[in-house]
Amino acid sequence: MSSYASADRRSTFSIVMGYSYTIQKRFTGPERKNRKTIVMDLGLKNKVMMVAASSKGLGFGIARQAALEGAMLSLGSRNQKNINEAADQIRQEVPDATVFASTLDVADPVSIERWMKNTIEELGTIDGLVVNGGGPPPGTFDEIDDSRWLAGYENTLMSAVRLIREVLPEMRRKQSGSILTITSSSIKEPIDNLLLSNVFRSGVTSLVKSLSFQVAPENIRINNLVPGLFDTERLKELDLRNSGEWRLSLENVRKINFDRIPMGRYGDPDEFGKAAVFLLSEAASYVTGETFIIDGGKMRTVW
Ligand SMILES: NC(=O)c1ccc[n+]([C@@H]2O[C@H](COP(=O)([O-])OP(=O)(O)OC[C@H]3O[C@@H](n4cnc5c(N)ncnc54)[C@H](OP(=O)(O)O)[C@@H]3O)[C@@H](O)[C@H]2O)c1
Numbered sequence: 001m002s003s004y005a006s007a008d009r010r011s012t013f014s015i016v017m018g019y020s021y022t023i024q025k026r027f028t029g030p031e032r033k034n035r036k037t038i039v040m041d042l043g044l045k046n047k048v049m050m051v052a053a054s055s056k057g058l059g060f061g062i063a064r065q066a067a068l069e070g071a072m073l074s075l076g077s078r079n080q081k082n083i084n085e086a087a088d089q090i091r092q093e094v095p096d097a098t099v100f101a102s103t104l105d106v107a108d109p110v111s112i113e114r115w116m117k118n119t120i121e122e123l124g125t126i127d128g129l130v131v132n133g134g135g136p137p138p139g140t141f142d143e144i145d146d147s148r149w150l151a152g153y154e155n156t157l158m159s160a161v162r163l164i165r166e167v168l169p170e171m172r173r174k175q176s177g178s179i180l181t182i183t184s185s186s187i188k189e190p191i192d193n194l195l196l197s198n199v200f201r202s203g204v205t206s207l208v209k210s211l212s213f214q215v216a217p218e219n220i221r222i223n224n225l226v227p228g229l230f231d232t233e234r235l236k237e238l239d240l241r242n243s244g245e246w247r248l249s250l251e252n253v254r255k256i257n258f259d260r261i262p263m264g265r266y267g268d269p270d271e272f273g274k275a276a277v278f279l280l281s282e283a284a285s286y287v288t289g290e291t292f293i294i295d296g297g298k299m300r301t302v303w
Pocket residue numbers: 052053054055056057058059076077078079080082083104105106107132133134135136182183184185227228229230231232233234235
């Protein structure tokens with residue numbers, strides 16, 4: 001478990017996203033004892049949160065934080081052993097957590113349908129959905145043939161369309177729900193050699209905004225959360241690839257990346273998870289159609 005993870009057990013989500021951090025900085029030094037912690041009840045207790053691609057990485061970070069907030073979880077990923085282990089880890093950390101784990105391939109419409117149906121059977125309803133999946137493979141324009149374009153479309157764009165389409169009937173029935181898509185900084189700054197991500201994640205972002213208008217009157221919110229560089233297996237793979245291409249040690253590749261991040265380090269998946277659970281929760285009840293970047297200050301765009 002990371003130091004971030006262990007530092008903030010269970011409590012309701014204090015407004016750590018920014019506000020309490022500002023206060024903490026302001027009172028560093030002798031006045032620090034005056035620091036106030038502002039606590040916010042996220043209202044996630046017993047809410048059913050479905051987190052796709054959650055055996056590892058960012059999806060697991062979100063699931064873990066949601067469990068710490070008292071949510072009931074439906075986890076899914078392709079590998080049965082991985083997803084069962086993830087569920088067991090959460091049960092160990094949060095002994096009263098309700099966790100349903102199932103295989104799920106977000107590229108397969110039948111698998112998505114089965115995950116939704118089983119979740120309602122096991123947990124009774126759906127209050128929130130995290131749209132997540134494996135990242136598209138790298139490649140430049142000259143390297144990507146039609147079959148890879150079509151696979152990118154299915155795996156990245158259509159997976160989001162299908163996951164959202166499956167949860168909407170239940171959310172509409174309840175006139176309540178929150179959906180969060182996970183994309184990439186490629187939607188704002190195209191990444192060299194990740195053309196499929198650049199193209200199809202922009203489509204997901206536009207889908208979020210477009211759909212937000214339609215479902216807001218039904219009290220369903222949809223937002224997009226953009227990771228910068230987070231310490232996960234996916235990032236390790238990308239760093240290793242760059243290490244080979246740039247003929248640099250892995251350590252040097254990481255250092256080059258750290259130097260481009262004002263906070264000087266990769267993010268921890270738990271830090272991403274905290275932002276995600278806030279957006280999924282009632283605490284964000286007036287937030288919809290938005291795209292938020294969590295990147296330690298890396299991106300230089302004003303908007
Ligand atoms: N980490 C970053 O810094 C970063 C930055 C920008 C964007 N992203 C994007 O954020 C997403 C998550 O990244 P991550 O870093 O958390 O990756 P990760 O550590 O490699 O974890 C990927 C997770 O997705 C699951 N998965 C992969 N393909 C799946 C599929 N078809 N259906 C269901 N589950 C699937 C994997 O489990 P199984 O193997 O069991 O299926 C695993 O749980 C990716 O799309 C990635 O490109 C990450």
